[in-house]
Amino acid sequence: MIWDNDFAISVIPLLLEGLWVTIKITLLGTVLAAALGLFFAILRRLAIPVLSPVVSFFVVFVRGTPLLVQAYCAFFVLPAYGITFDAFTTGVVVIGVNYSAYMAEVYRSGIQGVPKGQWEAATALSLPGVRTWGRIILPQAVRTVVPMLGNYLIQMFKDSAVLSAITVVELMATAQSIGSSSFRYLEPLTLAALLFLAVSYPASRLVNRLERRYAPQH
Amino acid sequence: MSAVIDFAPLLWQGLLTTILVAVLSGALCLVVAFAAGLARLSSHRWISWPAGVFIEVFRGTSLLVQMFWLFFALPFFGIQLHPLTAAVLALGLNEGAYAAEVVRGAIASRAKGQTEACIALGMEPALRLRRIIIPQSIPAMLPPFGNVMVDLLKNTSLVSLVTVADLTFRAQMIRSSTGQTTAIFLTILVLYFVLSYLLTLLTSWLERRFALDRRALAAQRKESKMMKVGAA
Numbered sequence A: 001m002i003w004d005n006d007f008a009i010s011v012i013p014l015l016l017e018g019l020w021v022t023i024k025i026t027l028l029g030t031v032l033a034a035a036l037g038l039f040f041a042i043l044r045r046l047a048i049p050v051l052s053p054v055v056s057f058f059v060v061f062v063r064g065t066p067l068l069v070q071a072y073c074a075f076f077v078l079p080a081y082g083i084t085f086d087a088f089t090t091g092v093v094v095i096g097v098n099y100s101a102y103m104a105e106v107y108r109s110g111i112q113g114v115p116k117g118q119w120e121a122a123t124a125l126s127l128p129g130v131r132t133w134g135r136i137i138l139p140q141a142v143r144t145v146v147p148m149l150g151n152y153l154i155q156m157f158k159d160s161a162v163l164s165a166i167t168v169v170e171l172m173a174t175a176q177s178i179g180s181s182s183f184r185y186l187e188p189l190t191l192a193a194l195l196f197l198a199v200s201y202p203a204s205r206l207v208n209r210l211e212r213r214y215a216p217q218h
Numbered sequence B: 001m002s003a004v005i006d007f008a009p010l011l012w013q014g015l016l017t018t019i020l021v022a023v024l025s026g027a028l029c030l031v032v033a034f035a036a037g038l039a040r041l042s043s044h045r046w047i048s049w050p051a052g053v054f055i056e057v058f059r060g061t062s063l064l065v066q067m068f069w070l071f072f073a074l075p076f077f078g079i080q081l082h083p084l085t086a087a088v089l090a091l092g093l094n095e096g097a098y099a100a101e102v103v104r105g106a107i108a109s110r111a112k113g114q115t116e117a118c119i120a121l122g123m124e125p126a127l128r129l130r131r132i133i134i135p136q137s138i139p140a141m142l143p144p145f146g147n148v149m150v151d152l153l154k155n156t157s158l159v160s161l162v163t164v165a166d167l168t169f170r171a172q173m174i175r176s177s178t179g180q181t182t183a184i185f186l187t188i189l190v191l192y193f194v195l196s197y198l199l200t201l202l203t204s205w206l207e208r209r210f211a212l213d214r215r216a217l218a219a220q221r222k223e224s225k226m227m228k229v230g231a232a
Helices: A005-046 A051-063 A067-080 A087-112 A116-124 A129-166 A171-182 A186-214 B002-006 B008-041 B045-060 B063-077 B083-108 B112-120 B125-162 B167-178 B181-209 B214-231
Strands: none
Touching: A005 A051, A005 A087, A005 A129, A005 A171, A005 A186, A051 A087, A067 A087, A067 A129, A067 B125, A067 B167, A067 B181, A087 A129, A116 A129, A129 A171, A129 A186, A129 B063, A171 A186, A171 B063, A186 B045, A186 B063, B002 B008, B002 B167, B002 B181, B008 B045, B008 B083, B008 B125, B008 B167, B008 B181, B045 B083, B063 B083, B063 B125, B083 B125, B112 B125, B125 B167, B125 B181, B167 B181
C-alpha cells in the first residue's frame, strides 16, 4: 500500500496548525495590502512631483519581480542593516507590500470608474479634498474594488506558501518538515494540497457570486 | 559589487536556466491552456468535466505544493522526475490551468452568430474552431495571456527550491559563499524586472500584430495620445 492512512491521520492536526498560520498571514497581509494599495493609488492620483513618479515606479517594479526574491531580500538584506523581524512578521510585510502593488492598480481602475461629473459636482460644492475623497469618490470606487479584493485574497492565500522558503512555519513548511523528518512526503504534501483546495475553491465560488452582485448595473 | 562581477559567469548561467525554464513551461502552458480550455467548452460531459476538475485543482492549490508534490511525492509511485522536468511540469500545468480559463472565456464570448454561420456553411466543428473561432479569439486572449506569462516568468524563481540552478538558486549560492547579500539580490531583482519588462513589450507588440482591426486600433491609439497631450 503506497498511501499510509494511519500516518496521514496522525499528521492532520499539525497540518491544521500550519493552515491556521497561513490563514493569519493571508488576513493580515490583505489588510496591509488593502491599506497600502489605497495609499499608493491616492498618491499616484494626486500627481505630487517626485513622490508620485517614485511610487509609480515602485508599484511597477514590485509587480515585475518574483515574490520569492522579494522575500529573500527582506529576510537576508534587512538584517545586514540591523533591521530584524521574526519570520512571521517579515512574511506578512513582504506579501502585504507585494500585493499592495496589485491593489494600487485595482483602486486606480475603481477611482477612474467614478464618473467625472462626481468630481465636478464636488468642486462645484467647494468640498475640501479630504471630503471629496472620503464621502464621494472612495465609497463609489470601493464598490468595484470589493470583488477584486476577494480574488487577490485567494491568490495571496496560495502564494503565501512561498514564505516557507524564509522559514515561516505555515502549511507548506509544516508539510515539508513532516516529510523530511519521516521520509514520507506523499501524505503530508497531498493533504496540504487538499487543504489549500478546501479553502480556496469555496472561497472563489463565493467571490464569483459577490462579483456578480457588485457588477456595475448598465 | 565585487561579488556580482566575480560571479557574473555563474549569474549568467542562472539567467540562461531561468530563460530555459520559462520558455519550456511557457510552451507547455499554451498547449495545456488550449487543450483544457477547449475541452472545458465541449458539450460532452465526459470531456468537459475532467478538464474542469483539472483546472480547479491546479488553480485551487498552491504552485509550490504542486512542484514539491511532483518532485517529492511522485517517487512514492515509482516515478522519479529530474528536478528540471518536475519544475517545468508544475509551472506549465499550473499556469496552463489559469490560461485555460482565458481560452475558455475568450472563445465563449465570441459571437454566437459566427458559430451559427459556420454551421450554416456546413463546416465541421474542428474546421470551425481552427479557421473561424480560434483566430478571432486570439486578439482577446493576448492581454491576459501576457499577464499569465509574466506571472510564469516570476514564478520560475520557485524552481530554485527544487534544486534547479536558476537565477535565484545561483544568487542564494553566491550569497552563502560571499555574504554579499545586498548587491547580489538587488542585481537579480533588476534582472527579473528587465525580463518581465521585455515580456510586456513582446505582448504589446503581439497585440498590435494580431489586432483584428489594426486601423481601428491605430485610430484609438492616436486618440488616446491626443488626450494625453490635451491633459498635459
